[in-house]
Amino acid sequence: MKKKSSIIKLSIIGVILIIGLVFSFIPMNFGMTTFKSFARTIKLGLDLKGGVYAVYEMAETENTSEISSRMEGTRTRLENLLVNKGYTEATVVREGDTRLRVEVPDVDEPSKIFDIIGKPAELKFVLDGNTVLTGENVVSAKPGYDNESASYVVQLSLDSAGAAAFREATKEENRGKTISIITTVDGEDTTISSPTINDQIVNGKAIITNMESQEVAQNLADQITSGQFEVKLSLLESSTISPTLGERALMLGLIAGIVGLVLVMVFMCIIYRMFGGIASLSLMLYTVLMLFLLAVVPGVQLTLPGIAGILLSIGMAVDANVIIYERIKEEYRNGKSILASYYAGFKKAFWSIFDSNITTIIAGVVLYFFGSGSVKGFAITLLIGIILSMFMALVVTRGIIKWVLHINSTNPKLYNLKRGKGFENIEADKTDAQIEERERLEQEEKAEKRRQKEAEKAKKEGGAANETV
Amino acid sequence: MKLSNLLERDFKIVEKRKILYIVPAAIVVLAIIMGIIFQFTLGSAVNLGMDFTGGYTVEVELSTKLTDDNYDSYASQIEDIFENLSDDDGNKYGLKVSSMQKQGSGETAAIYVRYQSVKEEKGVDTQSLMENEINVKLIEELNELFKITPSAVSYDGGKVTATYLEVISDPVLEDIKNNILAFSAENSLGITESDITRSADSAAVVTVNAQIAEEIKAAFAKALDVPEYGRAEQGEMISATVSNELLTNAILAVALAIVLMLVYIAFRFEVSSGVAAIIALMHDIIIMFAFIVIFHIEIGSTFIAALITILGYSINNTIIIFDRIRENHKSPLNKNLTAAQVANRSVKETLLRSINTTITTLIMIGMVAIIGVPSIRVFALPIIIGLLAGTYSSICISPSIWASWKGYLEKKHKKIPYTEKAPTENTQSN
Numbered sequence: 023m024k025k026k027s028s029i030i031k032l033s034i035i036g037v038i039l040i041i042g043l044v045f046s047f048i049p050m051n052f053g054m055t056t057f058k059s060f061a062r063t064i065k066l067g068l069d070l071k072g073g074v075y076a077v078y079e080m081a082e083t084e085n086t087s088e089i090s091s092r093m094e095g096t097r098t099r100l101e102n103l104l105v106n107k108g109y110t111e112a113t114v115v116r117e118g119d120t121r122l123r124v125e126v127p128d129v130d131e132p133s134k135i136f137d138i139i140g141k142p143a144e145l146k147f148v149l150d151g152n153t154v155l156t157g158e159n160v161v162s163a164k165p166g167y168d169n170e171s172a173s174y175v176v177q178l179s180l181d182s183a184g185a186a187a188f189r190e191a192t193k194e195e196n197r198g199k200t201i202s203i204i205t206t207v208d209g210e211d212t213t214i215s216s217p218t219i220n221d222q223i224v225n226g227k228a229i230i231t232n233m234e235s236q237e238v239a240q241n242l243a244d245q246i247t248s249g250q251f252e253v254k255l256s257l258l259e260s261s262t263i264s265p266t267l268g269e270r271a272l273m274l275g276l277i278a279g280i281v282g283l284v285l286v287m288v289f290m291c292i293i294y295r296m297f298g299g300i301a302s303l304s305l306m307l308y309t310v311l312m313l314f315l316l317a318v319v320p321g322v323q324l325t326l327p328g329i330a331g332i333l334l335s336i337g338m339a340v341d342a343n344v345i346i347y348e349r350i351k352e353e354y355r356n357g358k359s360i361l362a363s364y365y366a367g368f369k370k371a372f373w374s375i376f377d378s379n380i381t382t383i384i385a386g387v388v389l390y391f392f393g394s395g396s397v398k399g400f401a402i403t404l405l406i407g408i409i410l411s412m413f414m415a416l417v418v419t420r421g422i423i424k425w426v427l428h429i430n431s432t433n434p435k436l437y438n439l440k441r442g443k444g445f446e447n448i449e450a451d452k453t454d455a456q457i458e459e460r461e462r463l464e465q466e467e468k469a470e471k472r473r474q475k476e477a478e479k480a481k482k483e484g485g486a487a488n489e490t491v
Numbered sequence: 492m493k494l495s496n497l498l499e500r501d502f503k504i505v506e507k508r509k510i511l512y513i514v515p516a517a518i519v520v521l522a523i524i525m526g527i528i529f530q531f532t533l534g535s536a537v538n539l540g541m542d543f544t545g546g547y548t549v550e551v552e553l554s555t556k557l558t559d560d561n562y563d564s565y566a567s568q569i570e571d572i573f574e575n576l577s578d579d580d581g582n583k584y585g586l587k588v589s590s591m592q593k594q595g596s597g598e599t600a601a602i603y604v605r606y607q608s609v610k611e612e613k614g615v616d617t618q619s620l621m622e623n624e625i626n627v628k629l630i631e632e633l634n635e636l637f638k639i640t641p642s643a644v645s646y647d648g649g650k651v652t653a654t655y656l657e658v659i660s661d662p663v664l665e666d667i668k669n670n671i672l673a674f675s676a677e678n679s680l681g682i683t684e685s686d687i688t689r690s691a692d693s694a695a696v697v698t699v700n701a702q703i704a705e706e707i708k709a710a711f712a713k714a715l716d717v718p719e720y721g722r723a724e725q726g727e728m729i730s731a732t733v734s735n736e737l738l739t740n741a742i743l744a745v746a747l748a749i750v751l752m753l754v755y756i757a758f759r760f761e762v763s764s765g766v767a768a769i770i771a772l773m774h775d776i777i778i779m780f781a782f783i784v785i786f787h788i789e790i791g792s793t794f795i796a797a798l799i800t801i802l803g804y805s806i807n808n809t810i811i812i813f814d815r816i817r818e819n820h821k822s823p824l825n826k827n828l829t830a831a832q833v834a835n836r837s838v839k840e841t842l843l844r845s846i847n848t849t850i851t852t853l854i855m856i857g858m859v860a861i862i863g864v865p866s867i868r869v870f871a872l873p874i875i876i877g878l879l880a881g882t883y884s885s886i887c888i889s890p891s892i893w894a895s896w897k898g899y900l901e902k903k904h905k906k907i908p909y910t911e912k913a914p915t916e917n918t919q920s921n
Contacts, residue, residue, distance in 0.1 A: 069866075075594065098736050115545070118727030263603065264562070264593035271864040282858035286851045293847060327793040327870045330859045331800050334874065337852035338804065341844075344851070345811060348844045370818070377759055378810035382803040384755055385748040389799060392744035395737045400796045404803060 028425035035422065039303070042310035063317040065128045067111040067325030069267045073127035076136040076260035080120040080253050089119060092252040097122055100139065101395060103247050106164075107135070110399030111323040122255065125263060127323055135244075136260045143245035144206040147191070147228070149199065154191040155228075159184025163246040165239035166229075174233035176243045185226030192222045203230050207245065214242075267326060275329045282333060283309065286340060294347045295438040300426055301343040304419045308339050308410060315406050321399065328403050335407035342415030346371045346423070355442035359449070360431045363439070368420060379412040502839040505831040508891035515774055515880075515888070522781035529787055534611040537784055541589035542733045542792040546607040547626065548726030550594070551633060556721060557593065557600040565602060566591050572632050573606060576625065584609055584625055605729065630723050637721030639663060641697075644712055651699040653715045658694040666717045667697060674714040678707060733792045741795060745802065752806060760817055763900075767892040768809040771884035775805040778880035779873050793870040801877030804852070808845070808885040815841050816893060830897030834890040842886070849882045 046060045080093070097114050100122065104112040112126045129135065145157035161179045168175040180188060191201065200216045215232050233239035248255070265271075287305060290298035312332060316322050324332075349367035358366060386408060389401035430436060441448065504511070526536035551569060570588050577583045586606060594603040608621050641653035659667070668687050675682035682701045690696035703711050749769055756765035776798060783790060815837040819825050825833060856878065860871035 072592065097730075098734065101734070101736075113732045115732055116730035117548075121727060123729065259599075261595035261599055263595075266590040266592055267864060267866060271867065274863050275859065275867065278858040278862035279855075281862065282855040285854045285858070289851060289854065325793075326864075326867050327796040330856065330863075330867060330870055330874070331796060333855045333859055334800060334804070334852060337855035338807065338848075340851040341807070341811075341848040344844050344847045348841075348847075352840070374811055374814035377814060378807045381752050381755055381806050381810055384751050385799075385802055385806065388748035388751060389741075389744045392740060392747060393737075394740045395734075396792060397737065397741045397744065397795060397799070400799055404799065408803065 024428045028428040031425050032422065032429075035303070035307070039307055039310065042307070042314070046310050046313045060313045060317040064313065065323045066265075066272070067323045067328065068113070068125055068127040068263070068265065069325050070265050070272050071128050072263050072265040072268075073125060074129055074136070074260060075123060075125045075263045076139075077117065077258040078122045078124070078139070078255035079258045081256050089253070093119070093122070095252040096255070099247070099251055100124065103139070103244060104135075105395055105398060107244075108321045109323070110321055110402070111325060111396055113395075121258065133260070136257055138241055138244045139248050139255065139257070141207050141245060142248040142251060142254055143242065144249045145246050146204050146206075147188075148202040148204055149191050149196065154187050154201070155180070155184055157246055157249040159187065160246060160250055163243040165233070165236060165243045167236075168229060168231055171231045173231050174236050174239040176230040176233065176239050176246065178228045178230070178246070180226040180228060182226070185224075188226065188228060189222060189224050192219050194222065205242070205245070205249075271326055272329075275326060275333075279329070279333045279336070283336060286337065290340065290343070293438070294343075296426065296436045297343070297347045297350070297423070297438070300419065300422050301340060301347075304343065304414050304422060305336065305340060307418060308414050309336060311410055311414075312336075312407065315410065316403070319402065319406060321402050322406075323399055324403070325396075325399075328400065331400065331403060332407060335404075335411065339407075339411035339414060342371075342375045342411060343419060345374055346415070346419065350437075351439055354434065354439040355445070357441070357445040357448050360434060360437065360439065361427055364423060364427055368423075372416065375412065375415050379408055382408050383412075502835040502842075504838050504887060505834050505891045505894045508887075508895070511887040511891065515778055515883070518778060518781050518785075522784040525785045525787075529784070533787070538787045538789045540789040540791040541605055541607045541731075543731050543790065544607060545728065545730040545732075546589065546605060547621065548729055549604045549606070549629065549633065549723055550726050551602040551604065551637075551721060551723045552600075553602065553637070553721045554598050554600055557602065559593075562593055562602070568636055569602060569604060569633065572636065573604075573629070576629055576632065578624070586625065586629070603726075626725055630725055633723035634718070634721075637718060637723070639717045641712070641715050644715060646703060646708065649700060649702050651701060651703060651711075652690075653697045653699070654693075655695045655697070659689055659697060663717055664689055664697070667715065670714040670717065671699060674711060675701070678710075733795070745799075748802070756810070756813075760813055763893050763896040764813045764816070767889040767896070768806060768813065770892055771809045771881075771889040772802065772805045774884045774888055775801055775877055775880040779877045782876040783873060788872065789869060791866075791869060793866075794873060797870055797873045797877065800874055801881060804878065805881040805884065808848075808881050809889050811844065812837060812841050812885050812890060813893070816890065830894045830901060833897075834894035838886055838890050845882055845886055849878065852878055 045057075049059045049062065050057045080089075093116055097116055101112070101114045104114070104124070104126065109126050109129070112124065114122055114124050117123045124136075124139075126135065143157070145155075145160065146153045147155035159180050161181050161184075164177050166175050166177045167173075196219050198218065200218050202216045203214045205212050205214055214230055217231065230242070233242065283305065287298070287302035290301045290305075292298065294301065312335075316324065316332075346368055349371045350363045351367075353363035353366045354360060383405065386401050386405040390398055390405065393401055434440070529538075530536045551565070553565065557565065569591065573586045573588045575583065576586050586609060589605045589607055591605075592603045594601050608617055609625065611617050639655060639657065639659075642656050643654045645652045668684060671682060671687055672684065674680070680701055680703075682699065686700040688698055690698060697715075749772065753765040753769055756768055779798065779801060782788075783794070816833060819828075819833045819837050819840075820830075825836075828836070853875065856871055856874050860868050860875065863871065
């Protein structure tokens with residue numbers, strides 16, 4: 023029975039892997055829509071795919087005092103703006119004294135972002151003809167959705183001076199008056215909204231409501247952000263740029279990955295035989311899932327070092343397998359049956375794998391939240407790799423080993439297992455009857471618990487239904 | 492000796508720790524010495540790339556002449572000019588292209604080249620050298636590249652035949668005509684447009700019906716040159732791509748990550764394990780730096796990525812061994828063992844795992860280094876060093892630090908007498 027169901031489960035895994043491989047690498051047409059393969063959907067960095075560039079020049083009206091430090095400040099803000107939009111691999115460099123050169127990899131509509139940055143919006147909040155707040159008081163502007171007004175909004179967080187001014191403006195006496203929120207783009211004033219003061223706002227947060235769409239909110243937020251730049255910029259030129267390394271580098275990287283992967287699988291099969299086969303299966307699954315996640319997780323822009331990092335993470339994903347198999351070998355050496363060795367070995371390996379991965383995840387999370395630019399981007403890739411490899415080792419590989427052992431757990435040679443001194447004559451499946459009995463009991467216990475839960479749930483729902491009547 | 496034999500023997504990692512500590516110490520000392528030598532001979536101890544230093548740019552405007560097909564040939568010609576640029580005495584400046592990109596399309600198509608300043612030298616104003624001499628020469632030579640010059644000019648009585656290396660297109664012919672007519676007007680030669688024809692047999696040959704006096708032949712030949720639709724233009728100086736902010740943030744983030752990892756390890760294991768793991772981590776990163784300094788490898792923004800990768804790898808490696816130490820230390824079977832013996836046994840029990848994992852990771856990153864393009868090698872090499880350092884520190888350094896710490900505590904509390912020369916342990920607990 024078990025043997026049969028295990029074969030079925032393994033076949034399912036095999037089919038999933040094949041489907042995954044097909045979807046990862048082969049583009050397909052479904053009727054009218056073309057489905058790009060996952061590997062092709064992954065966003066690539068400037069070195070591999072190129073992108074677009076723009077040169078901004080300081081507006082002529084700017085005075086030039088302390089220009090160097092102000093340009094540097096603008097450079098930093100512009101870089102942060104791009105990272106917030108998900109372009110972690112974008113670069114901003116100063117060109118001469120009064121220009122900034124921005125390069126953004128792999129974008130769909132470059133003109134959009136560049137235009138917005140080149141058209142900074144000056145912001146002011148006006149009450150009774152007096153300006154209470156300007157864009158200079160804004161620490162950050164982000165798009166959002168406000169449930170109360172059921173509209174898209176721009177959320178502003180204010181600096182301490184701005185917060186104090188806003189608190190003063192929204193005080194009790196002014197209740198019922200309106201505040202006009204006015205933006206100035208290219209010298210043209212637009213009153214975006216004129217909310218009525220209902221409550222005193224003390225937390226230094228202001229929102230601009232009634233944006234038509236998420237996109238409009240995002241654009242205004244970007245314009246307000248660029249309105250705070252120390253130096254006002256105007257777009258000088260923008261166009262496409264080719265990759266610095268290009269297709270060849272990408273191809274060679276992929277070839278290196280495939281050759282490396284095959285060699286690792288061969289190595290594992292030689293050292294651990296059937297277990298090596300299992301490791302190879304889970305490695306391929308890992309690779310397919312990794313490609314899938316890289317394609318769907320936002321903020322991933324793969325550069326050549328990123329690819330090398332992923333290849334390394336494949337090497338490291340094997341680590342969990344090695345740890346588990348070495349443990350199983352050790353347990354078997356000391357006289358346990360194959361199945362018993364698997365249970366004991368996995369149990370002991372579990373915390374080892376868990377702790378080492380959690381520690382690395384801590385590092386990844388910190389680098390993601392506190393790093394800037396490309397460090398942030400690299401941290402995302404690192405995190406995807408570790409979390410996935412942990413999941414593969416502790417859930418998927420575990421399942422696969424179990425199923426394989428259900429098919430054959432009597433032949434130690436198949437798994438390259440050897441008895442240690444003094445245990446040579448113990449049968450490979452000596453205690454299996456006991457383990458199977460325990461497994462059966464565990465299964466029954468689980469089933470019993472599930473039944474109980476369902477019964478309770480049914481009871482509750484029945485009760486709830488009664489109450490509403 | 493077979494590996495299995497090695498595993499049967501006793502391990503004395505902790506006892507031999509002083510020797511094992513010397514290896515990385517020696518590497519660091521060597522790096523310091525090399526750093527000092529490079530500081531004096533090459534001007535800087537570390538070789539910082541364009542990502543960190545910024546530099547100059549040149550825009551080679553080729554307009555519609557530039558296509559995806561001929562980009563590579565233009566790129567390699569430009570690279571040659573940079574690398575072979577030399578002063579009046581024929582000494583190469585040692586200029587190197589940092590990156591090249593095709594920029595724009597159609598009329599605005601150009602090749603955008605970034606390059607670093609020549610290395611600082613004592614007593615030389617590098618900036619002035621770059622701006623007043625090298626860049627000027629560079630632009631001159633680049634512009635030479637985009638000139639269409641006849642490979643042979645023959646004067647046969649009243650007919651001049653100019654043979655070019657490439658086909659003369661209509662607009663180029665137009666330029667040649669204009670050049671010659673201007674020259675004719677200057678020297679009153681009376682050449683008219685109908686005198687200038689492109690040969691019917693070969694589109695690369697242009698004939699001019701004119702009598703050219705010997706003394707103006709050289710000047711006339713110049714008129715046959717046409718600047719191709721290419722022009723090199725000096726761009727502005729550009730700043731570093733890796734900003735100070737990114738670096739400061741990265742350093743702060745790494746510091747915070749280390750503190751939090753220390754807290755986690757202290758919570759799940761022991762404070763001593765946490766400290767030992769962090770020392771191992773520092774060791775790996777320092778060794779990577781030392782390697783970079785010793786071989787004067789250029790540090791680019793990819794090096795930051797390499798450091799982060801090793802940060803994750805190193806801690807992973809150390810934790811696996813500490814997990815075994817935790818298990819062996821707690822086990823009632825081992826209650827008579829000293830800390831040193833526990834550490835030795837744990838290293839031994841996890842050794843096969845350490846070796847196999849190092850092999851698989853080395854296979855993957857090694858392939859990248861062997862097959863990949865040069866710029867990826869710059870990334871892969873420090874990682875390989877980091878991997879080896881990580882394996883070394885997790886086997887030879889961090890367990891010993893833990894054992895020394897524990898041993899010190901044990902001695903202090905007189906729980907178990909700790910001796911340097913522990914009795915030979917019984918390796919099989921069953």
